[in-house]
Amino acid sequence: MTTREKIPMEPNNLLKILIIALSLLFVLNCPVFADSTETNLSPDLKSDDLSILPSGNLPVVYLEGSPYQMGYSYGIQAAPSIAAARDNTWAIALLKHDRKFVLDKLALIADSVRNNITDFSYDEFIRGITEGAQTQGYSVTPTDIYLINSMFSLESPPGSPPTGCTNSAVWGDRTDSGEPIVSSNYDYHRSLINGYTNLIVAYPDGKHAFVSTGVPGRLSNSFQMNDAGVARTVSKGPSSRKEDSAFQVTDFFLGPYVVMSASDADTAKDIILSMPLSGGSIHLVADKKGKAYVIETTAALKAVRTPGENGEDDYLISTNFFLNETMKPAQKPWDPKLY
Numbered sequence: 001m002t003t004r005e006k007i008p009m010e011p012n013n014l015l016k017i018l019i020i021a022l023s024l025l026f027v028l029n030c031p032v033f034a035d036s037t038e039t040n041l042s043p044d045l046k047s048d049d050l051s052i053l054p055s056g057n058l059p060v061v062y063l064e065g066s067p068y069q070m071g072y073s074y075g076i077q078a079a080p081s082i083a084a085a086r087d088n089t090w091a092i093a094l095l096k097h098d099r100k101f102v103l104d105k106l107a108l109i110a111d112s113v114r115n116n117i118t119d120f121s122y123d124e125f126i127r128g129i130t131e132g133a134q135t136q137g138y139s140v141t142p143t144d145i146y147l148i149n150s151m152f153s154l155e156s157p158p159g160s161p162p163t164g165c166t167n168s169a170v171w172g173d174r175t176d177s178g179e180p181i182v183s184s185n186y187d188y189h190r191s192l193i194n195g196y197t198n199l200i201v202a203y204p205d206g207k208h209a210f211v212s213t214g215v216p217g218r219l220s221n222s223f224q225m226n227d228a229g230v231a232r233t234v235s236k237g238p239s240s241r242k243e244d245s246a247f248q249v250t251d252f253f254l255g256p257y258v259v260m261s262a263s264d265a266d267t268a269k270d271i272i273l274s275m276p277l278s279g280g281s282i283h284l285v286a287d288k289k290g291k292a293y294v295i296e297t298t299a300a301l302k303a304v305r306t307p308g309e310n311g312e313d314d315y316l317i318s319t320n321f322f323l324n325e326t327m328k329p330a331q332k333p334w335d336p337k338l339y
Contacts, residue, residue, distance in 0.1 A: 058213070064203035067125040075132020075140070081196040081216040082133055086144040088193040093147060093154050105154060106146045108247035116249055116275055117257050120204065129217060148217035149252040152236070153278045164320065165222045165235035171290035172314035182231040182286050184223040186213070197221065207260040219256035226259040229288025230268055235318055237296060239280035240332030244298035248276040265291040273302055280330060282318040294318045296327045303327050
């Protein structure tokens with residue numbers, strides 16, 4: 001049985017696969033992050049093709065199997081919107097940086113992901129996405145997918161104000177049943193790309209199944225929950241000093257890996273603390289037993305908050321600033337006239 005045959009592609013999936021009738025495209029087999037013409041903006045999208053427009057709902061993408069199989073299925077199911085995300089992220093990146101800078105920094109991020117996430121191959125997952133999308137006529141490359149998963153590292157230089165997402169976990173007397181509830185207010189990054197967000201249902205081989213929401217080409221944005229009852233959310237945090245930002249593991253690679261791997265909040269916390277991260281972020285993890293942590297991070301600093309440290313009673317909240325004293329050197333006061 002071929003790899004393609006192992007991937008379930010039933011015609012009655014909730015996500016209707018959108019295929020554009022195009023002329024056959026010749027796809028260059030370029031090395032990842034080579035300074036070449038491997039990324040062509042919009043060669044396979046037409047402005048009058050409705051399949052590339054945001055759908056106005058939350059399409060469901062089903063993934064299962066090995067990293068490659070998951071990626072291939074993703075590329076098949078979401079090829080038009082992945083191509084639209086490709087163009088949007090390249091347009092944003094090239095407004096801020098020259099192409100060589102972008103390629104150099106993506107190579108650093110890829111190396112960090114490869115060296116630190118060793119039991120789930122993002123390289124194979126991304127190869128699957130590109131090959132799946134290419135079978136549908138879209139010239140998506142590994143560089144494009146790494147860019148889609150790395151935009152905040154390129155958009156948020158040191159000193160920029162953190163914006164995006166507020167998260168909470170409540171349990172015990174704070175809920176009617178006493179069972180935990182985790183919520184995420186997805187409010188960051190005003191960009192066309194977010195109009196294409198998918199609901200992802202994933203069954204990775206040998207790991208926890210999980211659900212998340214993600215821009216096409218990502219396994220998640222800011223919220224993920226697995227079949228063991230572990231939820232992980234993230235919001236942007238300050239990174240006011242140069243050392244607080246780096247081109248390392250990004251949130252969009254970290255989050256799915258945490259919920260694939262963790263059976264409880266303690267393990268999720270430890271995974272986050274073990275990773276070299278890209279910049280200011282505030283992670284909230286909680287499990288079905290009511291254990292919860294907030295992990296405040298930059299590339300240079302990490303600290304953990306627990307319930308009760310700031311007067312919380314059966315709840316934790318995280319937004320876009322640090323509360324742990326360890327993190328305060330990375331937090332630049334904001335000018336309310338500007339932000």
